[in-house]
Amino acid sequence: MKYVLLFISLLVANPCVANDSIGYLGAGGVEFKKTADISMDKEVLTISRNLIRVEYEFLNTSSVPTKETIIFPMPFYGFDEGCSPQHSGQLEGFKLWVDGIPQGTSRTVRAMLNDKDVTNRLRELGFADQDIAEYRGVEGNCYSGETISSKGAFSENMQVLSKEGLANFDKEGSFVLATPMWKVAYFYSWDQVFPPKTKVRIAHEYVPFQGSINVGYDFAKPAKLKSTYSDLVKEFCITEGTLRAGAEIQGRITTGSSKMPLGGLSGRTVKYILTTGANWAGPIKDFTLNLKKESKDEIVSLCLDGKLKKQDDLTITSHEKNFTPRKDITAIFFYAPLSHPISSDASGYKPGYRKIKNLPTESMGGSK
Incomplete structure (x- = not known):
């Protein structure tokens, strides 16, 4: 019997990523299926903010070769409102x-919209796949003072997109x-092809989407940070040691400068769905998780049943x-803020408005 093997992995601003699994593409989308013949003997998962790499060893335990579609x-991601297609993400x-x-x-x-596949509907309305995936609905800079208007399939289908709940249109100036x-x-x-009684080694890596960035996590005020982001503290098991x-x-970063850029550290999250790894024949025989920081001035915090060791x-x-x-x-990386695309000198700039526009989105840190 032919199965479809399912891999899911991605790090974005609020990515939801998953382990390899057996599955197939049904009429309603991807469905998972267990296999009794192919085991995952080894997995090495390495996660950082700017690179994901996963290495696997699979073993076909049966006596016959198996050809699969992998x-x-x-992961599915949503969008923020935006004005600048240059900030659209692409893997x-x-x-x-x-x-x-x-x-x-x-x-x-x-x-997908509310668990319904709307890909073909968007194509019927004139959306190219790139428009669907990267959001190219409007052009221009929200803060430049120029007139911004929707374009392409967005401008041609405003009424039907709004009626069917596919898009919202908000007038700003x-x-x-x-x-x-x-x-x-x-x-x-x-x-x-998985040959009988033979290991197959599969590896993949990629630069993740450069999505929206959480900013304004002020570790200089730990009590306020814990109060303001209590859900974050719980979700990522942020400890007193993390705060210190x-x-x-x-x-150290603000020494010699007037104040912390953007009011505090930036943060990016990643969620990796391991539970689909239980669909293989038996347990993952050897599993390693590596969380890679890009500098010493970076913190990673997560909730994990297993033991963590500083390598x-x-x-x-x-x-x-x-x-x-x-x-x-679920893990979060805190790090020094990067340059921000919104200039305080731009026309229409609102102090404290920290949302980076037109990107795969998640909730923002800081004020807005």
């Missing part, structure tokens, strides 16, 4: 190797902001044998 769906540098040999893939797009309400994901696929480390980093100044590791995933990983 489906690699990226970069997706690379795949099978037994060390580069492998090509096919790619498609899928859009002389322009209208179009906000897509659907969520979207890229799907990669390729055919794979953040305060130390923030204090070096930039790497935190967890290692498990015969691992059956029962809980997903």
Whole structure:
């Protein structure tokens, strides 16, 4: 029987990523299916803010070769309102190797609205796949004072998009902001043969979306931070040690400057769904999680059942044998703020308005 093997992995601003699993593409979308023949003998998952790499070893335990279609769906993400298509995200540098040999893939797009697939409906309305996935609804700079207008399929279908709940249109001064309400994901696929009683090594890596950034986490005021972001503290198991480390980093960065840029550290989150890894034949025999910081002035915090060990100044590791995933990983990276695309000198700029426009979105830190 032919199965479809499902891989899911991506780091974005608020990504939801998942482990490999058996599945198939039904009429309603991707569905998961267990396999009794192919085991995941090893997984090494390395997560950082700017690169994801996953390495697997699979074993076909049966006595016959099995040919499968491997489906690699990226996580679904939503959009913020926006005015600048130059800030649209696009997955970069997706690379795949099978037994060390580069492998090509096919790619498609899928859009969902309230658990309903609306991809074909958007195409009927004239949306190209790139428009669906990257949001190119309006042009211009919200804060330049110029007149902004919707374009393309957005401008041609405002009434029907609004009526069907596919987009919101908000008038701000002389322009209208179009906000897509659907969520979207890229799907990669390729055919794979699993020889009998033979290990197959699959690796993939990519530069994640440069999505919206949480800003304004002021570690210099830990009590206020805990109160303001109590849900964040709980979700990512932020401890007193995390707060002290953040305060130390923030204090060191602001030494000699008037104040912390954007009011505090920036933050990016990643959610990695491990539980689909339970769909293989037996547990993951050897599992390693590497959380990679890009500098010493970076903090990572997460809730994890397993033990975490400091490998070096930039790497935190967890290692498990015969691992059956029962809980997903959620992690947040705090780091020094980057340059912000909104200038305080721009016309219409509002102090404290910290939302980066037109990007795969998540809730923002700081004020707005």
